[in-house]
Amino acid sequence: FRTGYLSLTRGDGGQNLIGDEQGVELGLIRTQELLAARRIDGAEQFFSRAYDFGFSKSPEEAMKIWGHDKILSDVVWVIRKFKPDVIITRFPTTGEGGHGHHTASAILAGEAFDLAGDPTKFPEQLQQGVSVWQPKRLLWNTFNFGGNNTTREDQLKIEVGMYNPVLGKSYGEIAAESRSQHKSQGFGVPAQRGESFEYFSTIKGTKPVVDLMDGVDxxxxxxxxxxxxxxxxxxxxxxxxxxxxxxxxxxxxxxxxxxxxxxxxxxxxxxxxxxxxxxxxxxxxxxxxxVSPYAVAGDxxxxxxxxxxxxxxxxxxxxxxxxxxxxxxxxxxxxxxxxxxxxxxISANALPSQPYWLAEGMPNGSFTVSDQLLIGLPQKE
Structure with missing residues (x-):
């Protein structure tokens, strides 16, 4: 299946175990780590304009600093552009994720699920080559770690530890290789082999019975x-x-x-x-x-x-x-x-290249990106 991964922030405010870069410089590193992970697991990477300003106590604080409507519009835009049948959140809306950013991501996902199919919401996007889209369901991938078990046997239970003979690896091994690309966070983990289950709770839309894609052609x-x-x-x-x-x-x-x-x-x-x-x-x-990693204007x-x-x-x-x-x-x-x-x-008038989300500055808690077609992209194509 074609799979997308939307990260609201670029991890700018997190830890850095491989250097002294912080802030937007760390965000550049984290962006490339995410892209390296996607090259292994095969998913497509997306971002919103939200800035990771560090630990947040509540989703309300996070969305106030980011600008709630601004980031909600980004999530709606990615949904309309990617057109997912199923959306899965990693964290719940009730705070068990332990971080305001995590909880905010789940809240915004639920709001965007309801709005992406409504032509009266963010109608300016519909002039930029996308159309409204209504996903079939929104699921929460429940978890059991840190002494917090949110899984239940009445949730959709899927075995994910299978071995793929064509790839010569189990999906747990592929996931471990992917996670290990997050070097600045020290996310390297041993490869997992053998039977393994993931649990999914239905938040919105039709409830799946057998498979995540139940009812989807x-x-x-x-x-x-x-x-x-x-x-x-x-x-x-x-x-x-x-x-x-x-x-x-x-x-x-x-x-x-x-x-x-x-x-x-x-x-x-x-x-x-x-x-x-x-x-x-x-x-x-x-x-x-x-022949050279760079060129200057006029050369x-x-x-x-x-x-x-x-x-x-x-x-x-x-x-x-x-x-x-x-x-x-x-x-x-x-x-x-x-x-x-x-x-x-290279034209003598050519501007220096730089990451598109840094080109217009960041007056508040989110980046300024005027070009709608750039929003969501990991980097300029």
Missing amino acids: ISSKRIGQPALAIAAKDLFNKYRTEDPALTVAGLLNYRKVLSKLPASYWKDQKLKEINNLVEAASGLFMEVTA SLKLTFTVNNRLGLPLKNMVIHFREASQQPTLEAKNKNANIPVAVF
Whole structure:
């Protein structure tokens, strides 16, 4: 399943066990630690504009300092943009999380769950390429740690300790590797193996009985084209772990049919997924390297594009686009590198690059980001 992870803050006010950075500098480190964790567990990372100002005694204090409506609008924006069927909070609204920020995150999640589907709430967002969205359910992932057991046997109970033979790891091992990326917090934990259960309490929406996704259509039928559902099933049946390239032709045909459908969120999302699958299944390698880690205004930077057709599949009309320039590489034989040099000129008027959430300052307890399309992103793409 496509999974998102929304962190209201960037952890700016927390501890730092690996250096002396504090405040926004620590937030930069924590941002990259979260992205490193997501590269392992496969989820997508989002942030609000809230600043971690340190320990907060209550959610009321946290939301007053952040600006309640401002951060609520960020949560609604991420929901409308990501369109989750199920939202899971890590902490409850009743304070067992032990931190005002934690409790505030649960409260805001509940409010956003109710508002994201209402076109009269934050209507300005609807002019920025998103539409209203109503998730099916909001769950709280209850816990048992620190002498505080909030799990009950009447809650939805799911076994999560399974072993994945394709990945060669259990999900507990993957989770441990992911958590261990949070080095500034000393979050490294031993890998967990064996049977393990997670519990979920329904906060809003329909109550699941067997699975988190109960009642949610997770098939290709959701796109609205029956032929695609049949094609997807055929691709799945033909897939071979030892030779994924066999599915490339079918994936390209699937993409051709998909691209002809009317514009929609699901069309765009599935096109991204198909493109990623084609790249992975084809064994195609692409990389860009620079001779220097930085460039200054008025200077140029030499880049090298490296392309390797590792499986030797027939490729046609490959074009590399970069800003105003484009190159059509001539690929060498199977598993041979094709290196394409490109010189990029940096305008004399170019502004220094910096994290987007720091560009406009932070007058109060949250960052100023005027560009709605940047809100929620971990960093500028």
